[in-house]
Amino acid sequence: MFNKKTVKDVEVENKKVLVRCDFNVPLVDGKISDETRILGALPTIKYLAEKKSKVILCSHMGKPKGEYKLSLSLKPVAERLSELLNQEVKFISVPEVINDDVRKMIESLQPGQVALLENTRFRVEETKNGEVFSKELASLADIFVNDAFGTAHRAHSSTVGVTEFLETAVSGFLIEKELKFLGEAVEKPEKPFVAILGGAKVSDKISVIDNLLQKVDALIIGGGMSYTFLKAQGYSIGNSLVEEDKVVYAKKMIEKANEMGIELLLPIDHRISKEFKNTDPTLTKDANIPDGFMGMDIGDMTIGFFEELLLSAKTVLWNGPMGVFEFSNYNKGTYAIAQTLANIKAITIIGGGDSAAAVTQLGFSEEMTHISTGGGASLEFLEGKVLPGIEALNDK
Ligand code: AMP
Numbered sequence: 001m002f003n004k005k006t007v008k009d010v011e012v013e014n015k016k017v018l019v020r021c022d023f024n025v026p027l028v029d030g031k032i033s034d035e036t037r038i039l040g041a042l043p044t045i046k047y048l049a050e051k052k053s054k055v056i057l058c059s060h061m062g063k064p065k066g067e068y069k070l071s072l073s074l075k076p077v078a079e080r081l082s083e084l085l086n087q088e089v090k091f092i093s094v095p096e097v098i099n100d101d102v103r104k105m106i107e108s109l110q111p112g113q114v115a116l117l118e119n120t121r122f123r124v125e126e127t128k129n130g131e132v133f134s135k136e137l138a139s140l141a142d143i144f145v146n147d148a149f150g151t152a153h154r155a156h157s158s159t160v161g162v163t164e165f166l167e168t169a170v171s172g173f174l175i176e177k178e179l180k181f182l183g184e185a186v187e188k189p190e191k192p193f194v195a196i197l198g199g200a201k202v203s204d205k206i207s208v209i210d211n212l213l214q215k216v217d218a219l220i221i222g223g224g225m226s227y228t229f230l231k232a233q234g235y236s237i238g239n240s241l242v243e244e245d246k247v248v249y250a251k252k253m254i255e256k257a258n259e260m261g262i263e264l265l266l267p268i269d270h271r272i273s274k275e276f277k278n279t280d281p282t283l284t285k286d287a288n289i290p291d292g293f294m295g296m297d298i299g300d301m302t303i304g305f306f307e308e309l310l311l312s313a314k315t316v317l318w319n320g321p322m323g324v325f326e327f328s329n330y331n332k333g334t335y336a337i338a339q340t341l342a343n344i345k346a347i348t349i350i351g352g353g354d355s356a357a358a359v360t361q362l363g364f365s366e367e368m369t370h371i372s373t374g375g376g377a378s379l380e381f382l383e384g385k386v387l388p389g390i391e392a393l394n395d396k
Contacts, residue, residue, distance in 0.1 A: 019048065032080055041147055045085065049112050090116070126157045129157055219265070238295070270296070
């Protein structure tokens with residue numbers, strides 16, 4: 001249950017409101033290539049502007065490691081936000097993020113106006129949750145709003161530290177929505193509940209597998225992590241990605257799922273290649289991968305096998321691609337899963353990161369119930385962990 005206060009629970013009119021957003025968007029040649037995260041932040045920003053707050057936005061971008069890097073400036077975000085909000089978003093780019101000019105700019109804000117601070121990670125204290133920067137941030141505002149779901153799993157100055165110096169710290173609409181969908185999916189899913197896990201590494205998803213096995217009716221495992229599971233079952237996997245030290249764990253998980261009566265589906269055929277390149281794919285006849293080849297994507301029989309199960313699902317949670325979807329010859333499995341989820345009548349939740357990127361890239365984002373804006377944060381939430389950026393907010 002989401003039990004934190006939101007912007008709707010506090011008086012915001014005429015108040016200076018510092019909003020931590022997640023504007024960590026990908027840039028290609030200085031241009032924003034995917035603005036999902038900016039769009040995700042709009043409802044909270046618009047609400048505050050309409051309620052006549054003085055809105056001060058902040059966010060990190062990339063990993064500048066405490067140094068000013070022009071390529072990681074939030075200037076393109078300020079420009080895009082100005083267009084989207086149809087009003088100027090005031091912005092001053094300074095390495096120290098906050099200086100006298102920035103303070104003056106904020107002091108001069110009129111109710112309903114919006115300003116954006118420079119990349120918080122230009123300050124070395126940010127990722128260390130340093131007190132000096134936390135205090136400086138807090139000194140700008142009367143109220144703190146966290147709406148950065150993508151960084152809610154990090155205890156940084158702008159997500160956690162600042163709340164120690166501002167009594168009123170509440171959630172924005174995006175965090176509320178993320179936790180509603182992710183929380184309900186996991187806590188009271190409409191059944192059958194199927195989780196699909198993919199992506200490169202088993203080790204990244206160990207706790208998620210452990211936690212989800214307690215909740216799901218079936219678990220589908222594809223992508224790079226599936227070969228460790230196939231190896232545990234005695235199949236040959238050629239040169240495919242494998243984590244030797246996780247084979248025993250994979251075996252245990254397969255046994256555990258069996259004991260619990262949970263279906264655990266693994267690929268039954270593959271698209272393989274001799275090299276990690278966008279080669280012409282070879283299809284295997286079964287789950288085995290011959291020597292000299294590596295698994296790059298799931299095969300057609302697997303697509304059918306997974307789809308059949310998904311057709312009967314009422315809730316589906318998906319995290320991680322089914323293959324090396326960045327290569328056009330190896331995106332078929334990921335594409336097919338995205339298409340199936342777009343077509344079925346079920347609650348479909350995409351757990352951020354690469355699967356969210358794939359769904360957006362393939363044009364299916366409108367068809368999903370919810371696409372999380374936080375890859376790491378949604379994974380940690382699905383592991384059952386407490387997210388510090390949310391924990392720090394005022395309880396209802
Ligand atoms: P993750 O960050 O763990 O969700 O993993 C995403 C990455 O897994 C993507 O960059 C995919 O290219 C990669 N991936 C998926 N399937 C495979 C595979 N069969 N072999 C190697 N990498 C894969």
